[in-house]
Amino acid sequence: MNSAGFFDVLTSFTDRSRQLLGRRDLALDQAEAAAGVVQLCEALLSGRGEASGMAIASEVLNRYLRLDETGRLMLFEAFAEKFGPDREKLSDAAKAWLDAPSDADASDLHYFSEARRQELFRRLNRAPGGTHALVRMRADLLELAPNRRDLAPLDRDLVHLLTSWFNRGFLVLRRIDWSSPAIVLEKIIHYEAVHEIRDWDDLRRRIDPMDRRCYGFFHPALSDEPLVFVEVALTQAMPDAIGPLLAEDRAPVALEQARTAVFYSISNCQRGLAGISFGNFLIKQVAEDLRRELPKLETFVTLSPAPGLARWLRRGEDVSVPEESRALLDSLDDEFWPQDAPAAERLRRVIEPLAAQYFLKAKRADGKPIDSVARFHLRNGARLERINWLGDRSIKGLRESAGLMVNYLYYLDEIEKNHEAFANHGEVVASPAVKKLLKPETRSRFARAAPASSG
C-alpha cells in the first residue's frame, strides 16, 4: 500500500473539490461562484473541515481572491445572513438565563449567541496566509459596503476577532532603517500618510541618518507588513516647524547632543485593521526604548498637523470673528499667502486665538475636540504644549491646517491624570502659553469651565 501523493493539499485540492462538489468549470458567473464559496464554507464548518480543514480553507481564500466586487459583496451578504448563531439553541439559552440570571448561564448564552461565521473565520485563519486574507476581507468590506446596516454585525465580528488576534502582546516592535528589507521599506513609502515620502532617496533621509529613527509594529503572521509606524527625529530643542526637520541639506544632530525625541509622523498601514488602535502603544513603547538607549533624552513630544483647522475656520458655525477678519480668512484660499509677510502677520493675529478656540473650546456633538489628531494624543494623556505659526508651509499643510503645527507633550507624571481629565470630563489639558492665545473673553469662560487645568 502506497500513500505517495499524500497531503498534496494546497496545490491539488482545487481539482479534488471540484470533482467532489460537482463543479464543472471555473468560468462561473459571480453569483454561482459566491454560492460555491458558501458551500465550501459550510464544508469547512462540518466534519470534512476537521479532516482536511487547511485544504478547504485555502480553497475558500483562493476563490475569494478570484471573486470580483459583486461576488465579494454577495459573499458578505451570505456571511451576514446565513452564518449567524443557531437561533433555536440561542432562544432556549436566552430564556433560561432570563429565568435565572447568573454568570454560568451567561456563558451558555454567550457561546450560543456567537455567530457561526466567527468559527468560520477562525478556521479560514488556519490556511497559509489566512490572517492576511482576513485583514484583506475586512478592508474589502469597508470599501465595498461602508454604510450597509445589514452588514454591520459581520463587521463587528471581524473587528472582534482581529482585535483579539492583534493584541499588543502579539505585536513585535521592529526598528526600520536602511538595513531593513526593501519589501518593508516600499510599504513605508506607500503608507506614509502625514508628510509624503517622494522616493527612495527621500525615504533614506528619513530613516538612515543617526538622528532619525523609524519604528513599526509587526504581527508574526504578517511578517513583511508593518501595521503602524512612527517616524522620530532626535533634536536639541522642541521643534516649531516641519520644513527644517525634513530639509535635504540639514546637518544631523550628534546623538550626545540630542535632548528631545520628536514624533513627527504616525501612519496606520492596514485599512482592514481600521478602528483597532496601535498608535498609543507604539508611541509609549518607542519612548521607553529610546530613553533606555539614550538616557540623555528629556522631552518626548510630537510635531503634529491640525488637519481639521482650515475647514473649521471656513465653515465652523462657532467661529465668531469680526467682518474684517472674515475677509482675512478668505485669503487662506490663496496658497501663496505666506509670502506676503505683513499680511501673514495680520492673519496670525486673527488665527492664533481662533486656533486656541478650535483646540480648547470647539467640540463635536460628543463633547470631544473637532481635531482628530488632537483627540488621539489627548486621549493618550499628552498635553497640548504649543501651537506653531507657519510650522508647515507645504500645500497640504496650508490647505488643511492653515499652516499651523502643534506640539503634544508626553510627560510621564501627568499621563494618567491627563487621560482621565480628558476621558472622563472632556477636559483638554494645555500649557499656559496655549491658553493665553485665547481671546480675553473666551479665556475667562474657559478658565471658569475648567479651573483644574491650570497646571
Add this chain to the structure above:
Amino acid sequence: MNSAGFFDVLTSFTDRSRQLLGRRDLALDQAEAAAGVVQLCEALLSGRGEASGMAIASEVLNRYLRLDETGRLMLFEAFAEKFGPDREKLSDAAKAWLDAPSDADASDLHYFSEARRQELFRRLNRAPGGTHALVRMRADLLELAPNRRDLAPLDRDLVHLLTSWFNRGFLVLRRIDWSSPAIVLEKIIHYEAVHEIRDWDDLRRRIDPMDRRCYGFFHPALSDEPLVFVEVALTQAMPDAIGPLLAEDRAPVALEQARTAVFYSISNCQRGLAGISFGNFLIKQVAEDLRRELPKLETFVTLSPAPGLARWLRRGEDVSVPEESRALLDSLDDEFWPQDAPAAERLRRVIEPLAAQYFLKAKRADGKPIDSVARFHLRNGARLERINWLGDRSIKGLRESAGLMVNYLYYLDEIEKNHEAFANHGEVVASPAVKKLLKPETRSRFARAAPASSG
C-alpha cells in the same frame, strides 16, 4: 520642562501603584493580596488601564506569581463571580432579541453576554510575558480546581481565548535537532510522554541521526516553548516494535533507502492548553513537509501504544473469555511474562482476538473507542493497520498496553472518508488483517454492523 523618567513603567510601577492605591506593604496575607490583585484588575478595565495599561497588566501578573495556592484560588473565584457580564445590559439585550430574533440583535446579545474577564485577559496579555502567564494561569486552574462547577465558566472563557490565540495559522513548525537551543531541547526531554528520554545522550539518538526527525509547533509569543512535538523515524518497512527503533546500537537507514515515515511519539507540552488540539495539524504538516523533502517516502504510519488495553483486559465488563484464558490474563501482572516463550505464545492466542475486540467493538458510553490513542488517530482519519504482538517490552508498555503496539496508517485518499465514517457513524476503519483477529462469532457481528468498512 523635563520628562526624564518618562515611561519607566515596568520597573517603577510597583512603587507608584502602591502609593496610588494606598498599599502599605507586600507582606499581605493571601486574602488581602488577592483582593489587591482584583482591585488592579478593575483598574486595568477602567480608564486608567487605557493610559498605563501595560504597567498595570505587568503588576497584576507579577502579583499573581507571588500568590500561593490559596491566593490563586481566591482570585479565580473572584474572576468567576465579579468579572461576569453586565447583567442589566444583558437582560435588556436578551429580552430585545427574544422579542425580535435576528442576527443583528444576536450580535448585541453576544457582546453584552461576554464576561468582563475576557476583556481583562486580553488586557493582561498586553504585558510582556502575558501569554505565557495566562497559559500558566489555566494550568493552575486545572490543577487547583479540577472539578469546581462554579469555576467552569472561567475555564470556558480561558479556553475560548487560548483556542483563538493558538489558532493553527499562528503556529510555526520548527524542526528540532542537535542545533536547537538547549533551552528547547531540555523541554523535549521533560515533556516526552510516550517513550521516556533518559538523558541528553538518549535525546541525541532521537534527533541527531540522519534517519531521525523531530518537529514541534511553536507560538511566536512563547518562543522557547514547544506546544506539541512529534518524533519521527525514517525506515524501510512499517515497524512492528519500538525496541529496535530506539536501540542504541542500531544502524541508521540511509535517506535514499527510506520509504516509510514512522510517527512513534507525539507529546503535548503545555498543561494550560489542555483540550486545544494541535497533534492533528502537526502530523499532517510534518507528513507534507517530509514528502516534499524526500519524495521517495511512500508510507506515513504511526507506531503507537494501546494505553488502555491492559486495564480493559483486567476490568472490562465486556471481556468475555473462558475461565482458563482468564487465568492466563492474570499472568500479565508478572512483568517477566514475555520471557517464558511458550506461555507468551499461549497468551498471544488469547490476547490478540481480545485486542481486536478492544479496538473494533468495545466502546465508551459515547460510542467511541475506549483507547485514547485510537480515538485521536481514528478521528484524524487514519486507519487501524496492524496490531503488533510484543511490540513494546518496556515495563510501561507491558503494564499499560500488555506489550502491544499499533500502526495507524495515514493514507491520503481515505482520510476524509475514514474521518467521516468515524465521526458520523462511530465506525473504526481497520485493515482486513486486524479484522481477521476477531474471533469468528465476533467478526461476523462486526461485519454486519459495519459492512462499508471492507475497503
Add this chain to the structure above:
Amino acid sequence: MNSAGFFDVLTSFTDRSRQLLGRRDLALDQAEAAAGVVQLCEALLSGRGEASGMAIASEVLNRYLRLDETGRLMLFEAFAEKFGPDREKLSDAAKAWLDAPSDADASDLHYFSEARRQELFRRLNRAPGGTHALVRMRADLLELAPNRRDLAPLDRDLVHLLTSWFNRGFLVLRRIDWSSPAIVLEKIIHYEAVHEIRDWDDLRRRIDPMDRRCYGFFHPALSDEPLVFVEVALTQAMPDAIGPLLAEDRAPVALEQARTAVFYSISNCQRGLAGISFGNFLIKQVAEDLRRELPKLETFVTLSPAPGLARWLRRGEDVSVPEESRALLDSLDDEFWPQDAPAAERLRRVIEPLAAQYFLKAKRADGKPIDSVARFHLRNGARLERINWLGDRSIKGLRESAGLMVNYLYYLDEIEKNHEAFANHGEVVASPAVKKLLKPETRSRFARAAPASSG
C-alpha cells in the same frame, strides 16, 4: 583597587596615544600626519602592539581616513620603503640557501623575505572594520598611483593578503531579492556594470519576478558589501537579445516552463579587490544551486556583450576589409544606423564574418582573444555558442559591441577540456555555427590552425 575605565580603547585611545607619542594637535600638515601614522605603524609592530594592538590599529585606520590624497600617497611610499623585509637576516638566509638549497631552508628564506608591511596589514585587520579599510586602501593605491613601479611590491603584498583572505572557502553565496536589505540593494544599483539599473523600480524588475534571480558572493567581514553579483533570467530558449529580456512589459515565464538559465550580467563591486577573481566560482555555484532547485533546467548560458568589438572594427590592424565595407563600418558612428533596415542588413553581412574573426582569430600579444568578456568565459571553460546580430540596441551596446551579443555556453562534460584547450593552446572553442560565420579563406586557415576544435 579599581579598574573602571578599563579597555575603553576605541574612543579614548586618541588622547592617550597623542600624549604618549608627543603629538600636539590634529591640524598637522599631511607630511607630518603621514609621519604620525608611520610612527603608529611601527608601534603596532612592536611590543606595544601586542598589549594594545586593537586600539593602535583602530587609530591608524582612523587617521588614514583623515589623510587627503597627498598624505595617503606619502604613506604608501613609506609602506614601500620602510616596511620591507629585514635585509640583514634576509641576506644571510639567501646566502645560506644558495650554499645548500633545500626546502627547509627555503622556508627560512621565505619568511625572512616577507615584507614587514604584511604583518602590519594583518595587525591592522584586527581592528573593527579593518578588512574594509584594507580593501579601501588598495582601491586608493590603484587610483592614486596606477603605474608607480616603486609601489608595485606594496600592491603585490596587498593582493597576496587579500587573495588569501577572500578565498572561495570564506565566501558566502546569498540570493539578493526584494527581501534583501536596502543597504545591499543600493549597491546592486550602484555597481551594475553591464546593463545599467536606472532606479529602484528598474531594480525590482531585475530581482523580484519569479523568473529573475540575483546572487552575490559576500565575505563575513564585509557583511553588507557584495563582492560580485550575477543577474539571471530563467527562460524557455536561449535568448538572442537583451531588450526583450529587460522589457518593462514582458510576461514572466512560469518556473515549470523554464529550461534555460541566462547569466546576463556579472559585475564586480570592489575596486580594491581588482584582479582577484570571483566570477568563475560564482557562475558555477549559481548553476549548481539552480539545477538543484529547478531540475528541469537544461541549459546554462550567458548573454554577453562584446565590449571591444566596435573599437577593433575601427582600429584593428588585422581587420582586412574591402574599401566599400570600410565605408559601411564608418556608418557605425551614427547611433541611429539600426533604424535603416536595408543598410543594417548590408552591415550585417560585413560585420558577422569580422566578428567571427574577432573572436576566433584576432589575438593580443599574449595570444589570447582581444575581448575581455570572451577571455573570462573561455578561460572558465565555456564555449562560444552563438553571435546575435543586433542583440543590444542600447547606445552603449551599439557604441562598444556594434550591437552584437554573444552566448557563451557552460556545458559540464566539456568544461575541463575547453578550459585546457584555451589555457594551454589558446584555442577558442566555438560552435559550428559561429565558425561558419568566418569567411571561407579565413575559415580554412582557422581549421588548419586548430583541427581539434571541430567538436
Add this chain to the structure above:
Amino acid sequence: MNSAGFFDVLTSFTDRSRQLLGRRDLALDQAEAAAGVVQLCEALLSGRGEASGMAIASEVLNRYLRLDETGRLMLFEAFAEKFGPDREKLSDAAKAWLDAPSDADASDLHYFSEARRQELFRRLNRAPGGTHALVRMRADLLELAPNRRDLAPLDRDLVHLLTSWFNRGFLVLRRIDWSSPAIVLEKIIHYEAVHEIRDWDDLRRRIDPMDRRCYGFFHPALSDEPLVFVEVALTQAMPDAIGPLLAEDRAPVALEQARTAVFYSISNCQRGLAGISFGNFLIKQVAEDLRRELPKLETFVTLSPAPGLARWLRRGEDVSVPEESRALLDSLDDEFWPQDAPAAERLRRVIEPLAAQYFLKAKRADGKPIDSVARFHLRNGARLERINWLGDRSIKGLRESAGLMVNYLYYLDEIEKNHEAFANHGEVVASPAVKKLLKPETRSRFARAAPASSG
C-alpha cells in the same frame, strides 16, 4: 544541446576522477592511496584545478579522511618534499637579490620562495568544509609527527596560513548560554580544560545563572566550533577559591551587586590551531563588552591554577629548602593532606614563600617564568595580584598546583607598561602582598634585581 547533469560536482566527481586518472578501486593500500592524493593535488595546482577546482579539492579532502595514520604520514612527507618552491626560479631570484638588494626584488624572492603547498592549501580551502579539514590536517600532523624536523617547514606553512585566516578581525565573539545550540554546548563540555564539566546539569550551572557568563570566539567558516572560550563569574569581591564559585547550592549574585568579573577558566578548543593565540584578545574583548553592559564592574581578574607548581616543588633544582621542610613537601603526595589542619598550616608556611619564588624568581632557560598560565597572563599585561592558599582542593588542583590558586589582575592603565616590563626585561609585575611572601633574603635579592617593579 542539453547541459543537464551540469556541475553535479560534489557527488559525482569520485567516479569521473577515477576514470580520468585510471584508478581501479578504492581498496588501495595506503601507499597507493597517498600517491593518488598527491596526484590529485598536482592536478589541483594545474590548469585542471582552475576549471573544476572545487570538485578536485573536495575529492582530495574526502580521500584524506579515508587514509589511515600511515597514509596521512606519507602524504605529509610528500607535502614536505614535493611541494616546496620552484628551486630554479628561487635560485635565480636569490642571486639577483644578493647582487642588488632592494625591497622590490625581495618581493620576487619572497614569492618565488613560497612553497607550492601554500597555494595547494589555499585551493583545498575552496571546497566546502575546507577550512575545517585543514585545521584537522594540522592536528593530525601535530599528533602523528610531533618532532619530525623534516616536516617542520610543512607545519610552519600551515601555521602561517591558519594564523592569517584566523586573524582577530575575522573572529566573531558569541555569548554561549542556555539558548545556544546543543551542538556548540557539547563542545564546551568536551573542551573545558581547567575545571572539568561533568554533565549537562553541571554545564547549565556554568552558563545559565544570571551571574555566570561564557563567551567564545568563532570563525565564520567553522560555524559550530568554538575556537576558545572563557567562563566568567560575576562576584562582589575578588574570589580566593574555586570551590564556592562552582558549588551547586551557591546563591547567585544579583547583577546590581556585582563589582568583579572573574575569568576562572579559559580553554582552547582546536588542537589544529595550537600556537595561534586567541585568549589574549578574548579576555580583553569580553572585559570591554562586560564593562559596557554592566558599568558597575570595577575589577577584572582571573582565578587561575598554577599548573607547574607541584612538579617544581618536587623536582625543581632551584628549590632550596631545609631538610625538615623537604619532608613536609613529601606529604603533598598524599591527596588527603588538607584534612589535617595543623599539618596543612605548617605546609603553608613552607609553600607560600616557595610559591612566591616560583612565580617571581624561578625561570626557564629563556628567562620566562616556569608556569605556563603565569606566562600567558603576564605577557597579556596582567599583574600577579594574589596567591590563594588552598584555593583549589580538587584532586587535580592538589596534584598540579599544590592546592594554590592565583589571581591575575587586568588593570587598564598598567597593561602596556606591565607587558613591556615582562616582554622586554622579563620582569614579573606583582602586588606588594605577593612580593612579601618571599623569604627575606630572597626578597632582597629580588628587590635588587628588579627595583622598578615596586608599583
